[in-house]
Amino acid sequence: MGLLDRLSGLLGLKKKEVHVLCLGLDNSGKTTIINKLKPSNAQSQDIVPTIGFNIEKFKSSSLSFTVFDMSGQGRYRNLWEHYYKEGQAIIFVIDSSDRLRMVVAKEELHTLLNHPDIKHRRIPILFFANKMDLRDAVTSVKVSQLLCLENIKDKPWHICASDAIKGEGLQEGVDWLQEKTVQSDPVCEDMKR
């Protein structure tokens, strides 16, 4: 196996590994999004609330993502910061139909961005305005307004409207993430040293 790995690496068949943190409040659809990004034969049928966190893997055209699918429940949110160091990209999922907790998402995003492990790194952040299929969902433009995303100046970010059950909008987001990760990757490597 090791030999095979090395061989495929030399041949350039082995894709580059990227660590991604998937964050967001509970019930926003993080696990569903990650599940939908996996190949269809590896997808699980029922999604239950995550306890602690799960490690999932999926591949895009040129990268292999390792996702830390964190639990968004209030009591587990203090676990997030332990994984900030490993993260090379962040997926932040928002429930667009939950107007009331938009302030909580904003607050969590604010603490995330001001964390010493994140603050000075130029890591890409992908936002999913999820649950677009629901009747009382707000648009992605409105979500970015409510979360004050325009205030993020020092990091590349992108917001996609998505429907994680049907899988709409996910590919667009992953494509953007891949492009940005490839761009910022050497920077990331430099900072690690």
Place this chain on the structure above:
Amino acid sequence: MAAASSSDSDSGLTESNEANSKWLDAHYDPMANIHTFSACLALADLHGDGEYKLVVGDLGPGGKQPRLKVLKGPTVLTENPLPALPAAAAAFLMEQHETRTPALALASGPCVYIYKNLRPYFKFSLPLLPLNPLEQDLWNQVKEDRIDPLTLKEMLEGIREKAEVPLSVQSLRFLQLELSEMEAFVNQHKSKTIRRQTVITSMITLKKNLADEDAVSCLVLGTENKEILVLDPEAFTILAKMSLPSVPVFLEVSGQFDVEFRLAAACRNGNIYILRRDSKRPKYCIELSSQPVGLVRVHKVLVVGSTQDSLHGFTHKGKKLWTVQMPATILTMNLLEQRSRGLQAVMAGLANGEVRIYRDKALLNIIRTPDAVTSLCFGRYGREDNTLVMTTRGGGLIIKILKRTAVFVESTGEVGPPPAQATKLSVPRKTRLYVDQTLREREAGTAMHRSFQTDLYLLRLRAARAYVQALESSLSPMSATAREPLKLHAVVQGLGPTFKLTLHLQNTSTVRPVLGLLICFLYNEALYTLPRAFFKVPLLVPGLNYPLETFVECLSNKGISDIIKVLVLREGHSAPLLSAYVNMPVSEGLEAA
């Protein structure tokens, strides 16, 4: 100095600064049109999907259209009209098996309406109260047309005064009617059976035999009939009945029904009664100095808000622990329970638009709201554990979410001297003039003393002379003999030649009325004319003020003072009361006339 003191008062934890606040502003809708009290608010997972809804027993604007509203997030999910004004709302689990959706209980009038899954499920009515047999007998006779309405009225009135069992609503309404309406009322109501029913004033839930979050709970009802009923959660039979000396308005309970419980009831007579399991009568009584406006139990302390703007803490045996003074009237109170940190605190909505949070005596936090808050509820709402729902006096809805990182710490602000100590006393400065004067006093003190004493003797002499002169001519408005002062004002009504002159006479003795006095005006006839310069004064009752008025007409426009005398009847012309006053000079009115 001022800046420093203001920043001092802002420091600590009581500031409502946006950045440092412990609360996230989730929602504010001033037009939500929700008019309710804390007792009519409940948070419950009505559909069992983990999304908690807010149940509001809404009184409607002006208390006209009672409605049951259920809110999901910031919007109203359903709205049902209610038959009567709601008294309290509560969510509770009825049975252990089955899906764990709680039932919703809404107390209104003599009934408790139970909703399951937001559909009407059961209506519990309070049992009828015993009737007065005499009254029942009377109405039976009416039914057989044996007595007429007038005799019925007389006999009912007799019962009302004597009997210890009060009359039914029907009889009381009959007694209110006019003679003409009685006949029709009797004809309309004689076939109905009379009944006496009471009304629910308050309702809470009590765990039956487990202290768990999802245990079955009993409803505890307080009624206008000074009773407390405990209902079975499934069958809605009465498990226990306790009586109180007054009408309960706020209830608070701890423990479990089957094991041991302590029930505190704040009543309209300003007392709090504490009952225990198996006690039909209150075991302890706490007497407050004023009416209670809210009752909250925090761990083992009963916190009572009183109409004298203060919070009192009592033990479960009725011993007073502490008192905290509020800056404004308390409108509502509720419990704040943050389970993740094991915090229990009392929230008090004040009339000045503040919501204060206290743990025992310590102020933890102040929330400032745009309008005075009339109802408060803290708990899990939607999917957020620590949510505070408030409704304002104007019908607005405010939802705040406690930050995950927020920790309530007692403010250590009030250390050091009070701010009043820092203000400077305004002691006047002394100039050179003062120093020179003291020097002079030190040198010529003896001469100053002597000359001053001489002047004082002279002053006393002149004052005594003037006083005797005034007594002789009776110029003073107070008289010692007849004991009646005379107060005179010129009510200068009218600038023209005619004035209205009012004399105010008062008898200052305690019990002795003064018999017929006479009033005589002496004046310069060349200048004024009075229609009645001499008249009788009515009998002066002690204590009353008699305004006596005359019209004075001025004949010239020169200002000349006039003297008016009051003479005592049959006492000659010694004029015991007398006042002098000055008339106003008359303007051009005379020339024109």
